[in-house]
Amino acid sequence: MNGCSCSFHKAICMADEVSISKHHMVNHLDIFSGKRFPRRLFSQFIGSYPILLYANPSFSAPMMDVQEPEIVRTLKLDSGVRIQEVLEGDGAEAHEGDLVEFNYVCRRSNGYFVHSTVDQFSGESTPVILPLKENQIIEGLKEVLVGMRVGGKRRALIPPSVGYINENLNPIPEEFGPRRSLLSHRNEPLIFEVQLLKVQ
Numbered sequence: 065m066n067g068c069s070c071s072f073h074k075a076i077c078m079a080d081e082v083s084i085s086k087h088h089m090v091n092h093l094d095i096f097s098g099k100r101f102p103r104r105l106f107s108q109f110i111g112s113y114p115i116l117l118y119a120n121p122s123f124s125a126p127m128m129d130v131q132e133p134e135i136v137r138t139l140k141l142d143s144g145v146r147i148q149e150v151l152e153g154d155g156a157e158a159h160e161g162d163l164v165e166f167n168y169v170c171r172r173s174n175g176y177f178v179h180s181t182v183d184q185f186s187g188e189s190t191p192v193i194l195p196l197k198e199n200q201i202i203e204g205l206k207e208v209l210v211g212m213r214v215g216g217k218r219r220a221l222i223p224p225s226v227g228y229i230n231e232n233l234n235p236i237p238e239e240f241g242p243r244r245s246l247l248s249h250r251n252e253p254l255i256f257e258v259q260l261l262k263v264q
Contacts (some may be wrong), residue, residue: 135156144223145204155214156263165193165262166207171255179242192235202233205256212260218258
């Protein structure tokens with residue numbers, strides 16, 4: 065029997081001999097049997113023998129396994145674009161000038177949904193294929209995609225100065241409603257979540 069067990073055993077034996085009042089004797093088995101007895105008596109009992117708090121962990125505050133929160137670092141570019149690496153890919157790396165295929169979700173800075181290439185109900189996707197070239201794709205999104213690897217995911221806050229500065233820049237929905245919705249928010253920061261699917 066180790067030292068901790070011996071100390072616990074001695075504490076229990078001492079508890080058997082303690083009189084809480086003239087008319088009440090507390091049996092140590094009541095503590096562990098689940099039987100209910102007055103809280104006042106229990107408090108007096110524990111107050112008389114604080115060693116129990118150290119000998120038996122069941123009387124102390126429960127220790128919970130607390131994991132360190134994962135820290136997501138934000139990279140701020142000179143253009144004002146802020147990028148978070150959600151998932152690092154392991155495929156081919158995208159470079160400026162490459163033709164890339166990707167899915168995206170676009171939201172306003174307050175989280176309000178604007179547009180997505182993935183249907184939120186069916187889960188079906190219609191990825192966009194765009195060249196990472198100036199005047200072909202919004203500059204902020206180009207900066208997000210350059211350096212990504214296939215399979216990776218990034219989240220970025222793109223300021224309007226490197227966003228939809230004109231209506232000819234992609235990606236932009238073909239449908240009238242989503243297109244109008246997206247362009248109506250072009251003068252404010254937009255959040256893009258992108259997943260790189262292929263580099264051609």
